[in-house]
Amino acid sequence: MKKQIAIFASGNGSNAQAIIDACKQGVINATVVIIVTDNPNAFVIKRAAKENIDCKIFKPKVFTDKASYENEILKLLTALSIEWIVLAGYMRLIGTVLLTEYPKKIINIHPSLLPKYKGLNAIKQAIDNNDNELGVTIHYVDAGMDTGEIIDQEKITIEDLNLPMEEIEAMVHNVEHKIYVTTLQKLLN
Numbered sequence: 001m002k003k004q005i006a007i008f009a010s011g012n013g014s015n016a017q018a019i020i021d022a023c024k025q026g027v028i029n030a031t032v033v034i035i036v037t038d039n040p041n042a043f044v045i046k047r048a049a050k051e052n053i054d055c056k057i058f059k060p061k062v063f064t065d066k067a068s069y070e071n072e073i074l075k076l077l078t079a080l081s082i083e084w085i086v087l088a089g090y091m092r093l094i095g096t097v098l099l100t101e102y103p104k105k106i107i108n109i110h111p112s113l114l115p116k117y118k119g120l121n122a123i124k125q126a127i128d129n130n131d132n133e134l135g136v137t138i139h140y141v142d143a144g145m146d147t148g149e150i151i152d153q154e155k156i157t158i159e160d161l162n163l164p165m166e167e168i169e170a171m172v173h174n175v176e177h178k179i180y181v182t183t184l185q186k187l188l189n
Contacts, residue, residue: 003030003188006082008090009037013044015088015109018177019184020051027181029189033080036073038092060092070097077101086184087141091120094141106141107187109180111172113137113153118146123169132158134168136175138183152183 005023007016016035022028035048035055048055056076063069074097077085085098087108094106112122113135126134135155142148154175158168 003083004033004081005030005084006034007086007088009044009088010039010091011089013047022181028184066095070095108141110137110146136179154179
């Protein structure tokens with residue numbers, strides 16, 4: 001039986017697209033039932049429409065606090081029988097409500113070799129530190145920022161740190177799309 005998953009994304013959604021494609025091709029034994037975003041201008045909304053996947057926008061500022069924001073999301077996830085949450089560039093920390101309801105069922109991808117370079121702009125953090133060992137980490141989500149148990153990692157060595165940032169980011173994204181699909185395949189199949 002295919003797992004019912006929700007993808008949470010705040011931006012472009014290239015990792016979301018890689019996951020959607022892998023699910024459609026049967027590489028991952030799952031169905032992307034819903035895409036949740038906190039950004040009404042996120043390109044992932046257009047990706048969802050193109051794929052005929054429902055997309056729901058939750059604007060955190062209209063809620064009184066994080067718990068009420070997450071409780072509203074949880075109502076939707078429960079109604080859709082969502083079993084796993086996959087973060088794909090979701091730019092918010094997950095709070096107690098969702099963590100309690102989905103223990104070890106929320107997965108994140110981060111563009112560094114955690115525990116190095118947590119949080120925003122991890123690739124830039126590495127380059128600013130003259131660190132040519134970049135990478136990608138897949139981990140379970142916990143209450144901290146990029147602190148959950150590591151599931152898988154892949155190292156990327158950048159020979160020339162003077163390359164344009166877009167080129168370096170493209171190299172990292174290329175690895176992200178592969179490792180995320182492979183990891184989800186192992187977890188969900």
